[in-house]
Amino acid sequence: MRRMQCYKYGVCACVFLYIYYFFGVGDYIYSKSFEDDFDYPLNIDIKPIVAEVMSGKKPSVAPINYYPHRFLTNSGKCSTLEKLDLFIVVKSAMGNFDQRTAVRQTYGQENLVPGRIIKMLFFLGVDAPPKSETQKRIDEEMAQYKDIIQIDFLDNYYNNTIKTMMSFRWLYEHCPIADFYLFTDDDMYISVTNLLDYVHELTASVLEINKTEKERDVNIFSGYVFKSAPQRFRSSKWRVSLDEYPWNKWPPYVTAGAYIVSNKSMKMLYVGSLFVKHFRFDDVYLGIVAKKVGIELTHCPKFYFYKKTYSKIGYRNVIASHGYGDRSELITVWNEQNSVV
Structure with missing residues (x-):
């Protein structure tokens, strides 16, 4: 017994x-308390350092986070422009040829909105040998369209932060003139018209509140904002250990599928990232950087992190919706939404 x-x-x-x-x-x-004890490295107030860099001064503290990767291609899309309303950054993978074709035929058209100057580029890494058939097709695609920036890092899920921050670096160094920057995945439905209407209204609202600010000084970082906690389950691909992130909550962050940032916010987020330790989830990382540099996120429910059920009327106010990996579906939906009634 x-x-x-x-x-x-x-x-x-x-x-x-x-x-x-x-x-x-x-x-x-x-887990440590996020509210009482959040101190992600660098464990200092980096806002004065960011201000130093953005004013052209040498930072008083050395950067800790510079990705050692090269741009394998480049583009002069911004080099002759004095004004740019919107720059669209599309994060893509090497083999997603159909998705890139669909983007070019829909919201990636640069003459889409009369009176607005819009530019678009795809950003992707490498995941195949230089002489592979996939790379040869990409080389042909780049020669034909001249709209791909390829970077020499291994393109996989856990390197999304590298892809994101390398695209920020390219914008900061080669195209710092746009009023707004849209970052989106290549499987999103996007309405550029709705997006531009939204940022125009949001900018006017911010300027009304902060009457001393100029339009170019407005900080906007907007999309679908999450407030959540790290997953600790051993079986989860999103598991985060205490060594990697010891706090019980994430800072508010914008889901990475699609989000919009203003000119000043793009620059602050990039410069701030130089002084903020790398983290492998890009949306969480940008949330951490935004908190460290003092940018407040704006929630916009018109950005759908899931695939919103389609109807012609139901999509009239949609800015972005996830789940459009099917080339023909994206083209069909976009054409119907943009047809003259």
């Missing part, structure tokens, strides 16, 4: 330990 009880206790202990380990219970228990 005693042996049976010991066996049961042993089984219960094993189950408890398994649950404790598998669900990361200890990580949840020992």
Whole structure:
């Protein structure tokens, strides 16, 4: 009888330990308070340092986070422009030829909105040998369209932060003149008209509140804003250990599928990233940088991080919707939304 009880206790202990380990219970228990103890490296106030760099001065603190990657291609799309209303950054993967074709035939058209100057580029890394058939097709695509910036980093899910921040670097160095920058994945539906209407209204609202600011000095970082906590489950691909991130909550962050930033915010986020430790989830990382540099996020429910069920009327006010990896579906929906009634 005693042996049976010991066996049961042993089984219960094993189950408890398994649950404790598998669900990361200890990580949840020992997480630091985000509200009371958030101090992501660099563990200093970086706002004065960012101001130094943006004013053309040498920073008083050395950067800690500069990605050692090269742009394998370039573009002169901004070199002859004095004004640019919107620059569209499309994050793409090497093999997504159909998605890039669909973007070019829909919201990526640069003459889309009369009276507005819009430019678009795709940003992608490498994941195949230089002489592979995929790379040869990309080389042909670049020669034909001249709208791809390829970067020499391994293009996978956990390197999305590298792709994002390298695109910020390219904009900061080669195209710092746009009023707004849209960052989007290549499987999103985008309404550029709705987007421009939205940022115009949002800018006017911010200027009304802050009457001393000029239009170019407005900080805007907008999209679908999340407020959530790290996952500690051992089986999750989004698991984050306490060593990597010891706090119990993320700072507010904008889902990475699509978001819009103003000129000043683009520059502050890039410069700030030089002084903020790398983190592998790009949307969370930008949320951390935004908090460190003092940019407040603006939630816009017209950015859908999921695939909004389509109807002609229901999409009239949509700015962005996820889930359009099918080339023909994106073209069909976009054409119907942009047809003259």
